[in-house]
Amino acid sequence: MMPTPWVKTSRLFDNYTGWTPAEFAEKYYDSYGSYPSYHSASAFSGGEVLMASIELAQSLDPIVIANTVRNTRFDTLYNSIKYNSKNQIDASMLIVQMQDDLKHSLIFPDNITAIIYPLETWKSKQCAADTEDCSGHGRCDSFGVCVCDTQYYGKLNPRSCDAFCDGERAYDTERKIFFCKNMTTFHVGAVTIADAAEEPEYRSVLRLAVDLVNNKTDGYFDNTTAQVYFEVAEDRWECSSEKGYAYLEALDLHVQNQTGSTDSGLFAVIEPDCSLVR
């Protein structure tokens, strides 16, 4: 839950743009791919306050503008803004609960019954979101890991149950890693030290990820091209997605922070979308 002075469902109307908060939120989403926080709404309206004050005062003198700001009410999509004697706005605070990745539900002061308690775990939500409930071929267990139905292997991603390489899967005994014959994609899932310790098939994935970051593997990360190159079973793979890049950064950070630790905090989260380079 979090406090906020603004939600996109606020019943406000912006006198300058003619937008409601919801319309602002949708335009923002179209531009940036996420919904605005109150910081964005506050920033937008901060510009409106300056604009309106200059037009009202017909001056570019900052002190004149400040006096106009102080003595004017501004009806914006963020709030009906009136600065108090301490040069701040007075606004009712709201409490919202993040009930899924995109939905912040207003729960206080007027909607206490909307609170969800307990919430689903992050892992179960993540599992469901990542795999669309195991691609319809498994179930998300209590640890948030997709347990695939017998005939589905789940790639190398523990949370996915996509039918992978048509069931033609082989096992690399040297690397202790599953791979698919004739596969066109290679997907390394989220694996932790804890998982790796418990699941032998993940150990090599983890080692690959860590070695990759430490430049000890036969793969490497090219800072110039933002691409990851590594080799598995003598095939060369190329990973160039932005997502893969971000996850590798996260991994790098944690490896640096937790060097030598084996029982806490070492995240081997690596999820690049990679393609076989012929």
Added chain:
Amino acid sequence: VQLCGGLQNDGSIEHSRYNIDVLRDESVPEDSRVLKVAATASLRSSDAFARYSRDMVRGWHMFALWLNTERRGIKFNGSSYSILFDFIDDYSNITLVTKVYKTLLSRYDFFFAPYSAVLSKAAVDVTDPAGKYLMATSASSTPIFQSRISSFSNLPSNIMFSDASMAAFRSFGANSTAVIKDVDISGCGNVSDSTKMANKYGLHLFGHFDVDPKSPTYESEVFTIISQLKANGIQTVMGCTFRSLCFLVSAIRYRASLQEISHCYHLYSLFKTLYCRL
């Protein structure tokens, strides 16, 4: 719309050609007069306040696009003025914020403030004595703005954040709480006055717990605190800043495993302050 750059040793701003092209091609008409506004923001993803700075900059950016393209500028003295934001990277660094605003003082009359109360204070301390206009859109600490001549905050007082949160706890039926916050430069203003607010709503405040996110034992310290709270039957927790969030989510609600925390690591940016009910 925006010129993003860094402050050079000679006081100039290093602009990228790309952003100058964006400025001229997409937003500000060639024949338009320009009102220049300066602000610092944490522009790099590795900056401490990158997430919320990004939200803030997007709000300013969206405003400028709307003003310059849809509304065709600010109407002043018979002319239309497009707005031009100069964003300078502050690296979430107080010293640099002071230096940048001092450097720009002679060239701008209108400023916006960076994310966070601490950085905004550094900016206000420079601009207000010089009679410059400043609007802070993401800083809530009242002492920064009261008694100022030409500086404003577009957020409610930081006390309102604690007030609403404690009121919500009480309405949910809780009678006890605790505060965990990271010791960092944001100051966690929105959990300030929690003692006063706990008393106001009849909540037993078990204690304040400061944790250093840079400490190598951070994780274990947070888990120890959480365990202590649970053992003492504390029903709610107010947490502040990024890393507390992750470990609160995991530790309180989901009996954290490493994988949960790693998911949380990627989700941390969705919150500033988290309240968990045990």
